Amino acid sequence: MAGRPGDDRAGSTLRGVPAFDRSRHLFGAVTAATTLVLIFVGGLVTSTGSGLSVPDWPRSYGMLMPPMVGGVFYEHSHRIVASLVGALTLALALWTARAEPRPGVRRLAWAALAAVVAQGVLGGLTVIFLLPTAVSVAHACLAQTFFCLVIALAYATSREWRDARAPDVDQTGLRGAALTATLIVYGQLLVGAVMRHIGAGLAIPDFPLASGRVLPPVATTPVLVHFAHRIGALLVLLAVACFLARARRAGDPRFTRLGAALLGLVGFQIALGAATVLTGKAVTPTTLHVATGAAILGGCWLSTLRAFRLRRPAPAALAVPVARPVTQS
Amino acid sequence: MSMRTTLAVLALVGLPFAGCGGPKEETPPPGPAATSAAGPAGGAPAGATTGSASISGKISFEGTAPAPEKIKTSADPKCQAMHPQGLERQTIDAGGGGLKDVFVYVKSGLSGTYPAPTEPVLLDQKGCMYQPHIITVQAGQPLKIRNSDDTLHNIHPRPTANPEFNIGQPRQGMESTKTFDKQEIMIPVGCDVHPWMRSYIAVVGHPFFSVSKDDGTYEIKGLPAGDYEIEAWHEKLKTQTQKVTVKDGEKAKADFSYKS
Numbered sequence: 001m002a003g004r005p006g007d008d009r010a011g012s013t014l015r016g017v018p019a020f021d022r023s024r025h026l027f028g029a030v031t032a033a034t035t036l037v038l039i040f041v042g043g044l045v046t047s048t049g050s051g052l053s054v055p056d057w058p059r060s061y062g063m064l065m066p067p068m069v070g071g072v073f074y075e076h077s078h079r080i081v082a083s084l085v086g087a088l089t090l091a092l093a094l095w096t097a098r099a100e101p102r103p104g105v106r107r108l109a110w111a112a113l114a115a116v117v118a119q120g121v122l123g124g125l126t127v128i129f130l131l132p133t134a135v136s137v138a139h140a141c142l143a144q145t146f147f148c149l150v151i152a153l154a155y156a157t158s159r160e161w162r163d164a165r166a167p168d169v170d171q172t173g174l175r176g177a178a179l180t181a182t183l184i185v186y187g188q189l190l191v192g193a194v195m196r197h198i199g200a201g202l203a204i205p206d207f208p209l210a211s212g213r214v215l216p217p218v219a220t221t222p223v224l225v226h227f228a229h230r231i232g233a234l235l236v237l238l239a240v241a242c243f244l245a246r247a248r249r250a251g252d253p254r255f256t257r258l259g260a261a262l263l264g265l266v267g268f269q270i271a272l273g274a275a276t277v278l279t280g281k282a283v284t285p286t287t288l289h290v291a292t293g294a295a296i297l298g299g300c301w302l303s304t305l306r307a308f309r310l311r312r313p314a315p316a317a318l319a320v321p322v323a324r325p326v327t328q329s
Numbered sequence: 330m331s332m333r334t335t336l337a338v339l340a341l342v343g344l345p346f347a348g349c350g351g352p353k354e355e356t357p358p359p360g361p362a363a364t365s366a367a368g369p370a371g372g373a374p375a376g377a378t379t380g381s382a383s384i385s386g387k388i389s390f391e392g393t394a395p396a397p398e399k400i401k402t403s404a405d406p407k408c409q410a411m412h413p414q415g416l417e418r419q420t421i422d423a424g425g426g427g428l429k430d431v432f433v434y435v436k437s438g439l440s441g442t443y444p445a446p447t448e449p450v451l452l453d454q455k456g457c458m459y460q461p462h463i464i465t466v467q468a469g470q471p472l473k474i475r476n477s478d479d480t481l482h483n484i485h486p487r488p489t490a491n492p493e494f495n496i497g498q499p500r501q502g503m504e505s506t507k508t509f510d511k512q513e514i515m516i517p518v519g520c521d522v523h524p525w526m527r528s529y530i531a532v533v534g535h536p537f538f539s540v541s542k543d544d545g546t547y548e549i550k551g552l553p554a555g556d557y558e559i560e561a562w563h564e565k566l567k568t569q570t571q572k573v574t575v576k577d578g579e580k581a582k583a584d585f586s587y588k589s
Binding site: 049050051052053054055056061062063066067069070071072073130 | 404405406407408480481483485493494495496497499520521522523524
C-alpha cells in the first residue's frame with residue numbers, strides 16, 4: 001500500500017518523525033467513530049432497561065443471533081457493535097504493530113486492544129452477575145477510556161502530528177486548560193455512570209432547582225450523587241469556557257474552532273440533562289446525553305493531545321542572576 | 330510480529346465475543362401438571378401443626394379504579410399476534426364485585442415448622458403475560474417456570490432476601506425449576522424482553538395463605554386454633570392487617586376494605 005496522494009510512506013522519515021500513513025490514520029478515525037456509536041447503543045441498553053434481557057453471555061439465549069424482539073434488540077445490537085469495534089481494534093493493533101516505527105504508538109495500540117478485551121469481559125460479567133453497580137460503572141468508564149485510547153491512536157498517525165515539528169510556545173496556558181477540562185469531564189462521566197447505575201437519575205425530580213430549592217432538602221446517597229453530577233456540569237462548562245478563552249487569546253483557529261464546538265456541545269448536553277429529568281428519563285434524551293458526554297470527552301482529549309503536540313511549555317520565568325552577599329571570613 | 334503472537338492476540342480478542350455453550354435448559358419438555366399458584370398449598374404436610382379452623386372473607390374496594398393501562402406489544406410481533414385487539418393491564422381489578430389478586434396470609438401467631446411440599450407450583454408465561462399474576466409458594470417448595478409462548482422470555486425475579494436469578498427460555502415448552510428458601514413478601518418478577526410482563530411471588534414459611542378470586546373472596550383452611558395476625562397485600566394498595574382468633578372447627582371472618 002503506497003503511493004496515493006497524501007500517503008508519504010514512500011518518502012523518508014525526517015528526524016525520527018514517521019511518514020504519514022493516510023490509510024491507517026483513517027482506519028483509526030473510523031474505529032473511534034464506531035466506538036462513539038457503540039457508546040450510544042450501550043446507552044440505549046440502559047435507557048430502555050434492556051441490560052438483562054439477554055441473560056447469558058457470550059452467546060445470546062444460546063445463539064449467535066437470537067430473535068431481535070423487545071429488549072433483546074437493544075442488548076444484542078450492543079453486542080454486535082461491540083464485536084465490530086473489537087474486530088476493528090484487533091485489525092488496528094495488528095496493522096500498527098506491523099507498520100508503526102514508534103514503539104510508544106505500538107504500545108498504545110496494544111493497550112487499546114487490551115482495553116477492548118477487558119471491556120468485553122466486563123460487559124459479560126455485568127450480565128452474568130445481574131448488573132452489580134461496581135462492574136456496570138467500570139464498564140461505562142472503561143468505554144470512555146478506550147474511546148480516548150483510539151482517539152490518541154488516530155491522532156498519533158495524523159498529518160498534523162507528523163507536521164508539528166517546531167511547536168509554538170504555549171503562552172496562554174492551552175495545555176493546562178485542555179488537560180484540566182479533560183480530567184473534569186472524565187470525572188463528570190464517572191459520577192454520571194454511578195448516578196445512572198444506582199438509579200439516581202430522577203433522585204432530584206425538577207430542573208434547574210432541586211426539589212424547589214437551590215440546595216436539595218435531603219441528603220440521601222442518590223440525591224447527593226445526582227446533585228454532584230449537576231455541580232459537575234457547571235465545572236465542565238467553566239473548564240471548557242476557560243479553554244476556549246485561552247484559545248482565543250492564543251489566536252489559533254485550530255483551537256478556537258474546537259473550543260467553540262465543545263462549548264456548544266456542553267450547552268446541548270446541559271439541555272439534554274434537563275430534558276432527561278423533565279421527561280422522566282425518556283429514552284431519546286437519556287441516550288443522547290450519554291453519547292454527547294462521550295463526544296465532549298473525546299473533544300477535550302483531542303484538544304489536549306493537540307495542545308501538547310502543537311505547543312511546547314512556556315519557559316519558566318527568566319533566570320535572573322541573584323547577587324549573593326559575599327561572606328567575608 | 331511472529332505468527333504465534335498473532336494467533337495469541339486473535340484468541341484473546343475472540344474470547345469475549347465467541348460462543349462457548351448452549352442455553353442452560355433445565356427441563357426441555359413440559360412435565361407433569363404442577364399445582365395452581367393460589368394457596369393454601371394443598372394443606373400442611375404431615376407432622377406439621379395443623380387444625381380444622383379456617384379464616385375467610387372478602388376484599389372490597391371503594392372508589393373508582395383507574396382505567397386499564399394500554400400496553401404496546403409491537404416490540405415483539407409474536408406477542409402482538411397473540412393480542413390483535415391490544416393488551417390491557419388492570420392493576421386494581423374490582424370488576425367482579427370484590428378486589429382480585431390480593432394476597433392474604435397469616436403474618437404472625439403460628440408456632441411449629443411446616444415442611445415445604447414437594448409438588449411444584451407453576452408460573453406460566455402464556456400470551457406474553459404471567460399466569461397467575463400472584464404466585465404463592467412455601468419456602469423451599471419448587472417453583473416450575475414454563476414458557477408456553479412461541480417466543481423467547483427471560484425470567485428475572487428481584488428478591489431482597491433470596492438469591493436473585495435471571496434465566497432465559499428461548500423456546501416454547503421449556504421449563505426450569507427454582508426454589509426460594511426464605512420467606513419473602515413480595516418478590517417482583519419481570520421479563521426484560523417484554524417490560525409489561527410483571528407478577529409477584531409470595532414466599533411464605535407456612536401453608537396458611539390465599540389469593541383473592543375475581544369476586545374478592547379468599548379462604549385460609551386447616552389452621553390450628555389460635556390468635557393470629559392476618560395481612561392482606563395488594564401491589565398498588567399495599568397492606569392491611571387484622572387480628573383474628575379462631576377455635577378448632579370454627580370458621581372466622583376477616584374482611585378487608587381498600588379505598589382509592
